[in-house]
Amino acid sequence: MDRHHRRPERTARQSAGSNPRVTDTPAPTARLSQVEFIALIGVLFATIAMSIDAMLPALPDIAAELTPDNLTLAQLVLTSFVLGMGAGTLITGPLSDAFGRKPVIVVFSALYIIGAGLAWAAQSMEVLIAARVLQGIGAAGPRVVAMALVRDLYSGREMAKIMSFAMLVFTLFPAVAPLLGAGIIALFDWRAIFLALVLFIIVSVTWLSVRQPETLPPPARRPLNARQLWQSTREVMSNTQMQFSIGVQTLIYGMLFGSLSSIQQIFDLTYDKAAIFPVLFGCIAVLSAPAAPLNGRLVVQLGMRPLVRRALFMQTGLAGVFIVILGLGFAPTTEVWFYFAWSVTVFATMGFTIGNLNALALEPLGHVAGLAASLMGALSTIGGALLGALVGQLYNGTPLPLALAAGILCAIGGAVMLRMPREKV
Numbered sequence: 001m002d003r004h005h006r007r008p009e010r011t012a013r014q015s016a017g018s019n020p021r022v023t024d025t026p027a028p029t030a031r032l033s034q035v036e037f038i039a040l041i042g043v044l045f046a047t048i049a050m051s052i053d054a055m056l057p058a059l060p061d062i063a064a065e066l067t068p069d070n071l072t073l074a075q076l077v078l079t080s081f082v083l084g085m086g087a088g089t090l091i092t093g094p095l096s097d098a099f100g101r102k103p104v105i106v107v108f109s110a111l112y113i114i115g116a117g118l119a120w121a122a123q124s125m126e127v128l129i130a131a132r133v134l135q136g137i138g139a140a141g142p143r144v145v146a147m148a149l150v151r152d153l154y155s156g157r158e159m160a161k162i163m164s165f166a167m168l169v170f171t172l173f174p175a176v177a178p179l180l181g182a183g184i185i186a187l188f189d190w191r192a193i194f195l196a197l198v199l200f201i202i203v204s205v206t207w208l209s210v211r212q213p214e215t216l217p218p219p220a221r222r223p224l225n226a227r228q229l230w231q232s233t234r235e236v237m238s239n240t241q242m243q244f245s246i247g248v249q250t251l252i253y254g255m256l257f258g259s260l261s262s263i264q265q266i267f268d269l270t271y272d273k274a275a276i277f278p279v280l281f282g283c284i285a286v287l288s289a290p291a292a293p294l295n296g297r298l299v300v301q302l303g304m305r306p307l308v309r310r311a312l313f314m315q316t317g318l319a320g321v322f323i324v325i326l327g328l329g330f331a332p333t334t335e336v337w338f339y340f341a342w343s344v345t346v347f348a349t350m351g352f353t354i355g356n357l358n359a360l361a362l363e364p365l366g367h368v369a370g371l372a373a374s375l376m377g378a379l380s381t382i383g384g385a386l387l388g389a390l391v392g393q394l395y396n397g398t399p400l401p402l403a404l405a406a407g408i409l410c411a412i413g414g415a416v417m418l419r420m421p422r423e424k425v
Contacts, residue, residue, distance in 0.1 A: 032212055034162070037153075040212060041166040043204045044105075044146040046173040047112075047139050048085065050200055052078055053177035053285075056264050057278055058190035065190075066125040072393065073125060075261045079389045080129040082257060084115075084136025085143065086381035092144040093374025094229060097222045100214050101145045101152070108141025109205045113198050120194040135197075142204070144373045151362045151369040152215035157300050159362070163355035164296030174347075175285035178278035222368070229371070236365055236372045244420045245361035246379050248308070251413040252353055253384020255315075255406045258391025259346050262402050265395055271336035280340060287344045291351025304356035305420050311352035312414035318345050319407030326400050339399050346406060360420070 032040065055062075055077055063074035088108065096104040115135030122128035147163075154162050184192045222228065236242055263281065268274040299307055322342040330338070358376070365372040387409070394401035 036211070038162060038165045040207060041146050041150060044142040044208065045166060047142045047201055047204065049173040050177050051081055051135065051139055051197055052260060053174045053281070054181035054193050054197065056178050056281065057182040057185060058193055059264050060268070061185065061190045062128070066128060072395070075389070075392050076129055077132055078261055079257065079385050079392070080132040081136040081139070082381060082385040084133035085140050086378050086385060088137035088140025089144045089374045089377035089381060091374065092140045093148065093371045094224060096145045096148055096216070097368065097371055098224045100216050100221065101149050102208060102212070102214050105141045105145050105208060106205060108138045109201050110138070112138025112201055114138070116194040116198050120191045140377070144377050147358060147362070147373045148369045149212070149215050151366055151373070155366060156359070156363055157304065160299045160304050160356050160359035161296045163359055164292045164299065164351070172285070172289055175282040175289070178281045182278040232368045232371050233375065236368060236375050239364060240421055241364060242361045242372065242376060244416060245357040246376055248413045248416050249354065249357050249376070249380035250383035250387065251409040252350065253380055254387025254391065255346065255409045256350060257384055257388020258402055258405055259343065261388055261392030262395050262399070263343065266339065266399050270397060270399065271332050271339070273336060284340065284343050284347060288347035288351065291348035292355070295352045295355065299356060304360050305417060308353045308356050309414055309417040311349050312410045312417060315345060315349045315410040316407050316414060318342060319403050319410065322403045323400065323407065326398065326403065342403070349410070
Protein backbone atom coordinates (compact mmCIF):
# COMPACT_ATOMS: atom_id res chain seq x y z
CA MET A 1 0.00 0.00 0.00
CA ASP A 2 1.21 3.50 -0.81
CA ARG A 3 2.67 5.21 2.22
CA HIS A 4 0.28 8.12 1.77
CA HIS A 5 -2.83 5.98 2.34
CA ARG A 6 -4.52 6.67 5.62
CA ARG A 7 -4.42 4.01 8.32
CA PRO A 8 -6.89 1.13 8.28
CA GLU A 9 -10.45 1.72 9.36
CA ARG A 10 -10.19 -0.25 12.60
CA THR A 11 -7.18 1.70 13.84
CA ALA A 12 -8.80 5.03 13.11
CA ARG A 13 -11.98 4.15 15.02
CA GLN A 14 -10.06 2.87 18.02
CA SER A 15 -7.86 5.96 18.08
CA ALA A 16 -10.83 8.26 17.69
CA GLY A 17 -12.43 6.70 20.73
CA SER A 18 -9.48 7.60 22.94
CA ASN A 19 -8.38 10.84 21.33
CA PRO A 20 -10.91 13.15 19.66
CA ARG A 21 -8.12 15.03 17.90
CA VAL A 22 -6.71 12.03 16.05
CA THR A 23 -5.84 12.83 12.43
CA ASP A 24 -6.31 9.37 10.93
CA THR A 25 -9.05 8.96 8.34
CA PRO A 26 -10.10 5.57 6.91
CA ALA A 27 -9.13 5.04 3.33
CA PRO A 28 -11.17 3.38 0.60
CA THR A 29 -10.03 0.02 -0.73
CA ALA A 30 -9.35 1.46 -4.21
CA ARG A 31 -8.67 4.78 -5.82
CA LEU A 32 -7.96 6.30 -9.20
CA SER A 33 -4.51 6.67 -10.66
CA GLN A 34 -2.89 9.88 -9.47
CA VAL A 35 -3.06 11.45 -12.93
CA GLU A 36 -6.78 10.84 -13.37
CA PHE A 37 -7.50 11.84 -9.78
CA ILE A 38 -5.67 15.17 -10.23
CA ALA A 39 -7.54 15.80 -13.48
CA LEU A 40 -10.89 15.02 -11.84
CA ILE A 41 -10.25 17.28 -8.84
CA GLY A 42 -9.06 20.04 -11.17
CA VAL A 43 -12.25 19.81 -13.23
CA LEU A 44 -14.41 19.91 -10.09
CA PHE A 45 -12.53 23.02 -8.95
CA ALA A 46 -12.97 24.45 -12.46
CA THR A 47 -16.72 24.68 -11.89
CA ILE A 48 -15.90 27.86 -10.02
CA ALA A 49 -13.60 29.25 -12.72
CA MET A 50 -16.14 28.57 -15.46
CA SER A 51 -18.97 30.12 -13.44
CA ILE A 52 -17.02 33.34 -12.93
CA ASP A 53 -14.70 33.76 -15.90
CA ALA A 54 -17.16 32.76 -18.62
CA MET A 55 -19.38 35.62 -17.42
CA LEU A 56 -16.70 38.32 -17.81
CA PRO A 57 -17.39 39.07 -21.52
CA ALA A 58 -21.11 39.19 -20.73
CA LEU A 59 -20.93 41.97 -18.13
CA PRO A 60 -21.35 44.86 -20.62
CA ASP A 61 -24.40 43.17 -22.23
CA ILE A 62 -25.91 42.33 -18.85
CA ALA A 63 -25.41 45.91 -17.67
CA ALA A 64 -26.91 47.35 -20.85
CA GLU A 65 -29.99 45.13 -20.61
CA LEU A 66 -30.68 44.94 -16.88
CA THR A 67 -29.00 47.95 -15.24
CA PRO A 68 -28.27 50.61 -17.89
CA ASP A 69 -28.28 53.44 -15.32
CA ASN A 70 -25.44 51.96 -13.25
CA LEU A 71 -23.06 49.82 -15.28
CA THR A 72 -20.81 49.02 -12.29
CA LEU A 73 -23.65 47.02 -10.70
CA ALA A 74 -22.98 44.28 -13.24
CA GLN A 75 -19.96 43.34 -11.09
CA LEU A 76 -22.50 41.88 -8.63
CA VAL A 77 -23.09 39.04 -11.08
CA LEU A 78 -19.64 37.83 -10.00
CA THR A 79 -19.64 38.71 -6.30
CA SER A 80 -23.17 37.38 -5.66
CA PHE A 81 -22.05 33.99 -6.96
CA VAL A 82 -19.00 34.07 -4.69
CA LEU A 83 -21.09 35.05 -1.66
CA GLY A 84 -23.50 32.18 -2.35
CA MET A 85 -20.59 29.79 -2.68
CA GLY A 86 -19.19 31.00 0.63
CA ALA A 87 -22.52 30.51 2.38
CA GLY A 88 -22.94 27.07 0.85
CA THR A 89 -19.61 25.86 2.13
CA LEU A 90 -20.90 26.14 5.71
CA ILE A 91 -23.12 23.12 5.20
CA THR A 92 -21.54 21.05 2.45
CA GLY A 93 -18.65 19.83 4.61
CA PRO A 94 -20.72 18.56 7.56
CA LEU A 95 -23.18 16.95 5.14
CA SER A 96 -20.35 15.17 3.34
CA ASP A 97 -18.96 13.94 6.69
CA ALA A 98 -22.39 12.50 7.49
CA PHE A 99 -23.58 11.13 4.14
CA GLY A 100 -20.40 10.64 2.11
CA ARG A 101 -18.61 12.76 -0.45
CA LYS A 102 -20.26 11.73 -3.71
CA PRO A 103 -23.95 12.08 -2.72
CA VAL A 104 -23.38 15.63 -1.49
CA ILE A 105 -21.67 16.69 -4.72
CA VAL A 106 -24.57 15.28 -6.74
CA VAL A 107 -27.26 17.05 -4.66
CA PHE A 108 -25.50 20.41 -4.66
CA SER A 109 -24.82 20.12 -8.38
CA ALA A 110 -28.59 19.85 -8.83
CA LEU A 111 -28.97 23.15 -6.93
CA TYR A 112 -26.35 24.65 -9.23
CA ILE A 113 -28.34 23.59 -12.28
CA ILE A 114 -31.55 25.09 -10.84
CA GLY A 115 -29.75 28.37 -10.15
CA ALA A 116 -28.33 28.43 -13.68
CA GLY A 117 -31.81 27.88 -15.10
CA LEU A 118 -33.26 30.75 -13.07
CA ALA A 119 -30.39 33.01 -14.17
CA TRP A 120 -31.04 32.09 -17.80
CA ALA A 121 -34.67 33.20 -17.43
CA ALA A 122 -34.03 36.31 -15.28
CA GLN A 123 -35.62 39.55 -16.49
CA SER A 124 -34.24 41.85 -13.78
CA MET A 125 -30.93 42.36 -12.04
CA GLU A 126 -32.49 41.43 -8.70
CA VAL A 127 -33.66 38.03 -9.97
CA LEU A 128 -30.33 37.42 -11.70
CA ILE A 129 -28.40 38.17 -8.51
CA ALA A 130 -30.67 35.87 -6.46
CA ALA A 131 -30.22 33.11 -9.05
CA ARG A 132 -26.45 33.55 -8.95
CA VAL A 133 -26.48 33.25 -5.16
CA LEU A 134 -28.33 29.91 -5.52
CA GLN A 135 -25.90 28.83 -8.22
CA GLY A 136 -23.02 29.71 -5.89
CA ILE A 137 -24.53 27.64 -3.08
CA GLY A 138 -24.67 24.70 -5.47
CA ALA A 139 -21.07 25.23 -6.58
CA ALA A 140 -19.97 24.89 -2.95
CA GLY A 141 -20.53 21.13 -3.26
CA PRO A 142 -17.84 20.43 -5.87
CA ARG A 143 -15.54 23.02 -4.34
CA VAL A 144 -15.51 21.90 -0.71
CA VAL A 145 -16.06 18.18 -1.12
CA ALA A 146 -13.28 17.99 -3.71
CA MET A 147 -10.86 19.25 -1.05
CA ALA A 148 -12.19 16.65 1.40
CA LEU A 149 -11.66 13.95 -1.26
CA VAL A 150 -8.00 14.95 -1.49
CA ARG A 151 -7.62 14.97 2.30
CA ASP A 152 -9.20 11.51 2.54
CA LEU A 153 -6.41 10.08 0.41
CA TYR A 154 -3.36 12.30 1.01
CA SER A 155 -1.82 14.39 3.76
CA GLY A 156 0.94 16.88 4.45
CA ARG A 157 3.25 17.99 1.66
CA GLU A 158 2.01 15.20 -0.58
CA MET A 159 -1.47 16.65 -0.28
CA ALA A 160 -0.07 20.10 -1.10
CA LYS A 161 1.57 18.63 -4.22
CA ILE A 162 -1.71 17.03 -5.35
CA MET A 163 -3.55 20.30 -4.72
CA SER A 164 -0.94 22.22 -6.70
CA PHE A 165 -1.28 20.02 -9.78
CA ALA A 166 -5.07 20.08 -9.47
CA MET A 167 -4.82 23.87 -9.36
CA LEU A 168 -2.89 23.70 -12.65
CA VAL A 169 -5.89 22.02 -14.29
CA PHE A 170 -8.09 24.61 -12.59
CA THR A 171 -6.02 27.54 -13.89
CA LEU A 172 -6.22 26.34 -17.49
CA PHE A 173 -9.99 26.87 -17.57
CA PRO A 174 -9.81 30.66 -17.13
CA ALA A 175 -7.73 30.67 -20.30
CA VAL A 176 -10.66 29.38 -22.34
CA ALA A 177 -13.69 30.43 -20.28
CA PRO A 178 -13.84 34.07 -21.49
CA LEU A 179 -13.30 32.92 -25.09
CA LEU A 180 -16.09 30.39 -24.61
CA GLY A 181 -18.35 33.07 -23.15
CA ALA A 182 -17.55 35.48 -25.99
CA GLY A 183 -18.19 32.77 -28.58
CA ILE A 184 -21.55 31.88 -27.04
CA ILE A 185 -22.55 35.55 -26.97
CA ALA A 186 -21.59 35.92 -30.63
CA LEU A 187 -23.65 32.88 -31.64
CA PHE A 188 -26.59 33.33 -29.27
CA ASP A 189 -26.67 35.80 -26.36
CA TRP A 190 -25.32 36.12 -22.81
CA ARG A 191 -28.09 33.95 -21.38
CA ALA A 192 -26.88 30.91 -23.29
CA ILE A 193 -23.71 30.91 -21.15
CA PHE A 194 -25.78 29.46 -18.30
CA LEU A 195 -26.80 26.52 -20.47
CA ALA A 196 -23.13 25.83 -21.20
CA LEU A 197 -22.42 25.88 -17.44
CA VAL A 198 -25.14 23.29 -16.90
CA LEU A 199 -23.55 21.02 -19.50
CA PHE A 200 -20.12 21.44 -17.90
CA ILE A 201 -21.22 20.41 -14.41
CA ILE A 202 -23.21 17.45 -15.75
CA VAL A 203 -20.09 16.13 -17.48
CA SER A 204 -17.83 16.59 -14.42
CA VAL A 205 -20.26 15.05 -11.92
CA THR A 206 -20.90 12.10 -14.25
CA TRP A 207 -17.13 11.51 -14.39
CA LEU A 208 -16.98 11.55 -10.60
CA SER A 209 -19.98 9.25 -10.22
CA VAL A 210 -18.70 6.66 -12.68
CA ARG A 211 -14.97 6.61 -11.95
CA GLN A 212 -14.18 7.72 -8.39
CA PRO A 213 -14.92 5.30 -5.53
CA GLU A 214 -16.44 6.81 -2.39
CA THR A 215 -13.57 7.94 -0.14
CA LEU A 216 -15.51 8.06 3.13
CA PRO A 217 -16.97 4.61 3.98
CA PRO A 218 -20.02 4.43 6.31
CA PRO A 219 -18.06 3.42 9.46
CA ALA A 220 -16.01 6.60 9.20
CA ARG A 221 -18.96 8.98 8.81
CA ARG A 222 -20.01 11.41 11.53
CA PRO A 223 -23.80 11.66 12.05
CA LEU A 224 -25.30 15.13 12.09
CA ASN A 225 -25.57 16.09 15.73
CA ALA A 226 -25.85 19.67 16.96
CA ARG A 227 -23.70 19.10 20.02
CA GLN A 228 -21.07 17.17 18.10
CA LEU A 229 -21.03 19.79 15.32
CA TRP A 230 -20.50 22.52 17.89
CA GLN A 231 -17.67 20.60 19.54
CA SER A 232 -16.07 19.87 16.19
CA THR A 233 -16.47 23.50 15.14
CA ARG A 234 -14.76 24.65 18.33
CA GLU A 235 -11.96 22.17 17.68
CA VAL A 236 -11.51 23.36 14.10
CA MET A 237 -11.64 27.06 14.92
CA SER A 238 -9.29 26.71 17.89
CA ASN A 239 -6.59 25.22 15.67
CA THR A 240 -3.88 27.80 15.07
CA GLN A 241 -3.03 26.63 11.57
CA MET A 242 -6.70 26.90 10.61
CA GLN A 243 -7.02 30.41 12.07
CA PHE A 244 -3.96 31.68 10.25
CA SER A 245 -4.95 29.99 6.99
CA ILE A 246 -8.44 31.52 7.04
CA GLY A 247 -7.04 34.98 7.67
CA VAL A 248 -4.42 34.81 4.94
CA GLN A 249 -6.77 33.21 2.42
CA THR A 250 -9.31 35.99 3.06
CA LEU A 251 -6.69 38.58 2.14
CA ILE A 252 -5.61 36.67 -0.97
CA TYR A 253 -9.19 36.14 -2.13
CA GLY A 254 -9.83 39.85 -1.58
CA MET A 255 -7.03 40.59 -4.04
CA LEU A 256 -8.26 37.94 -6.49
CA PHE A 257 -11.95 38.91 -6.46
CA GLY A 258 -11.04 42.59 -6.62
CA SER A 259 -8.92 41.85 -9.70
CA LEU A 260 -11.64 39.79 -11.34
CA SER A 261 -14.29 42.40 -10.62
CA SER A 262 -12.19 45.17 -12.16
CA ILE A 263 -10.33 43.48 -14.99
CA GLN A 264 -12.98 43.75 -17.69
CA GLN A 265 -13.62 47.44 -16.99
CA ILE A 266 -9.90 48.23 -16.85
CA PHE A 267 -9.15 46.60 -20.19
CA ASP A 268 -12.31 48.06 -21.74
CA LEU A 269 -12.80 51.55 -20.27
CA THR A 270 -9.23 52.40 -19.22
CA TYR A 271 -7.26 50.91 -22.12
CA ASP A 272 -9.90 50.45 -24.87
CA LYS A 273 -9.12 46.75 -25.33
CA ALA A 274 -12.66 45.34 -25.16
CA ALA A 275 -12.37 43.69 -28.56
CA ILE A 276 -9.46 41.50 -27.50
CA PHE A 277 -10.27 41.19 -23.79
CA PRO A 278 -11.06 37.42 -23.92
CA VAL A 279 -7.70 36.77 -25.60
CA LEU A 280 -5.82 38.94 -23.12
CA PHE A 281 -7.50 37.26 -20.16
CA GLY A 282 -6.75 33.84 -21.62
CA CYS A 283 -3.08 34.78 -22.03
CA ILE A 284 -2.95 35.93 -18.41
CA ALA A 285 -4.33 32.56 -17.30
CA VAL A 286 -1.88 30.59 -19.46
CA LEU A 287 1.16 32.61 -18.38
CA SER A 288 0.26 32.31 -14.69
CA ALA A 289 -0.56 28.59 -14.87
CA PRO A 290 3.05 27.29 -14.42
CA ALA A 291 3.03 28.64 -10.85
CA ALA A 292 0.93 25.70 -9.66
CA PRO A 293 3.13 22.83 -10.94
CA LEU A 294 6.26 24.75 -9.92
CA ASN A 295 4.81 24.98 -6.42
CA GLY A 296 4.08 21.26 -6.56
CA ARG A 297 7.76 20.56 -7.16
CA LEU A 298 9.11 23.08 -4.67
CA VAL A 299 6.74 22.39 -1.79
CA VAL A 300 8.15 18.95 -1.00
CA GLN A 301 11.65 20.42 -0.69
CA LEU A 302 10.97 23.83 0.87
CA GLY A 303 7.69 23.43 2.72
CA MET A 304 4.32 25.12 2.45
CA ARG A 305 4.78 27.98 4.88
CA PRO A 306 7.98 29.45 3.34
CA LEU A 307 6.52 29.34 -0.16
CA VAL A 308 3.36 31.18 0.87
CA ARG A 309 5.34 33.80 2.76
CA ARG A 310 7.74 34.43 -0.12
CA ALA A 311 4.93 34.64 -2.69
CA LEU A 312 3.04 37.24 -0.66
CA PHE A 313 6.05 39.45 -0.01
CA MET A 314 7.08 39.19 -3.65
CA GLN A 315 3.61 40.32 -4.76
CA THR A 316 3.82 43.20 -2.30
CA GLY A 317 6.99 44.34 -4.05
CA LEU A 318 5.57 43.82 -7.55
CA ALA A 319 2.46 45.84 -6.69
CA GLY A 320 4.75 48.61 -5.45
CA VAL A 321 6.70 48.56 -8.71
CA PHE A 322 3.46 48.76 -10.71
CA ILE A 323 2.29 51.72 -8.61
CA VAL A 324 5.54 53.54 -9.43
CA ILE A 325 5.05 52.76 -13.14
CA LEU A 326 1.54 54.22 -12.99
CA GLY A 327 2.99 57.37 -11.45
CA LEU A 328 5.47 57.80 -14.31
CA GLY A 329 2.62 58.62 -16.68
CA PHE A 330 3.20 56.27 -19.61
CA ALA A 331 0.84 56.48 -22.56
CA PRO A 332 -2.17 54.13 -22.22
CA THR A 333 -0.97 52.09 -25.22
CA THR A 334 2.20 51.30 -23.26
CA GLU A 335 0.78 51.23 -19.75
CA VAL A 336 -1.72 48.51 -20.64
CA TRP A 337 1.12 46.01 -21.07
CA PHE A 338 2.51 46.81 -17.63
CA TYR A 339 -0.97 46.15 -16.26
CA PHE A 340 -1.13 42.92 -18.26
CA ALA A 341 2.23 41.72 -16.88
CA TRP A 342 1.33 42.62 -13.31
CA SER A 343 -2.02 40.79 -13.63
CA VAL A 344 -0.09 37.64 -14.56
CA THR A 345 1.78 37.87 -11.26
CA VAL A 346 -1.47 38.42 -9.31
CA PHE A 347 -2.93 35.17 -10.63
CA ALA A 348 0.39 33.35 -10.26
CA THR A 349 0.37 34.26 -6.57
CA MET A 350 -2.68 32.01 -6.21
CA GLY A 351 -0.66 29.03 -7.42
CA PHE A 352 1.91 29.48 -4.66
CA THR A 353 -0.53 30.12 -1.83
CA ILE A 354 -4.07 28.71 -1.82
CA GLY A 355 -3.23 25.01 -2.21
CA ASN A 356 -0.51 25.26 0.43
CA LEU A 357 -2.78 27.10 2.86
CA ASN A 358 -5.51 24.50 2.40
CA ALA A 359 -3.05 21.70 3.11
CA LEU A 360 -1.64 23.49 6.17
CA ALA A 361 -5.10 23.98 7.62
CA LEU A 362 -6.42 20.47 6.94
CA GLU A 363 -3.28 18.55 7.94
CA PRO A 364 -4.16 18.25 11.67
CA LEU A 365 -7.92 17.94 11.01
CA GLY A 366 -8.27 14.90 8.77
CA HIS A 367 -10.91 13.32 11.02
CA VAL A 368 -13.21 16.33 10.40
CA ALA A 369 -11.94 17.25 6.94
CA GLY A 370 -15.40 18.04 5.56
CA LEU A 371 -16.35 20.40 8.37
CA ALA A 372 -12.88 21.97 8.39
CA ALA A 373 -12.97 22.56 4.64
CA SER A 374 -16.45 24.07 4.98
CA LEU A 375 -15.54 26.52 7.70
CA MET A 376 -12.31 27.50 6.01
CA GLY A 377 -13.96 27.91 2.62
CA ALA A 378 -16.99 29.79 3.94
CA LEU A 379 -15.15 32.31 6.08
CA SER A 380 -12.31 33.00 3.65
CA THR A 381 -14.60 33.17 0.61
CA ILE A 382 -17.23 35.43 2.17
CA GLY A 383 -14.55 37.67 3.64
CA GLY A 384 -12.65 37.71 0.36
CA ALA A 385 -15.80 38.43 -1.65
CA LEU A 386 -16.66 41.40 0.56
CA LEU A 387 -13.10 42.73 0.31
CA GLY A 388 -13.08 42.12 -3.45
CA ALA A 389 -16.43 43.87 -3.94
CA LEU A 390 -15.10 46.88 -2.04
CA VAL A 391 -11.89 46.93 -4.10
CA GLY A 392 -13.91 46.60 -7.33
CA GLN A 393 -16.17 49.52 -6.44
CA LEU A 394 -13.07 51.70 -5.88
CA TYR A 395 -12.42 51.65 -9.63
CA ASN A 396 -11.75 55.25 -10.69
CA GLY A 397 -10.79 54.79 -14.33
CA THR A 398 -7.27 53.54 -13.51
CA PRO A 399 -5.76 50.36 -11.99
CA LEU A 400 -4.22 52.39 -9.15
CA PRO A 401 -6.80 51.50 -6.43
CA LEU A 402 -6.47 47.80 -7.32
CA ALA A 403 -2.67 47.91 -7.15
CA LEU A 404 -2.71 49.73 -3.81
CA ALA A 405 -5.19 47.22 -2.38
CA ALA A 406 -3.18 44.23 -3.64
CA GLY A 407 0.03 45.55 -2.10
CA ILE A 408 -1.59 46.22 1.27
CA LEU A 409 -3.43 42.88 1.42
CA CYS A 410 -0.34 40.85 0.50
CA ALA A 411 1.86 42.76 2.94
CA ILE A 412 -0.55 41.97 5.78
CA GLY A 413 -0.78 38.35 4.66
CA GLY A 414 2.99 37.97 4.55
CA ALA A 415 3.30 39.43 8.04
CA VAL A 416 0.73 36.93 9.33
CA MET A 417 2.62 34.06 7.68
CA LEU A 418 5.73 34.95 9.69
CA ARG A 419 3.86 33.59 12.71
CA MET A 420 2.32 30.53 11.05
CA PRO A 421 3.35 27.36 12.94
CA ARG A 422 5.72 25.03 11.10
CA GLU A 423 3.97 22.16 9.35
CA LYS A 424 4.80 18.49 9.81
CA VAL A 425 6.95 17.00 7.06
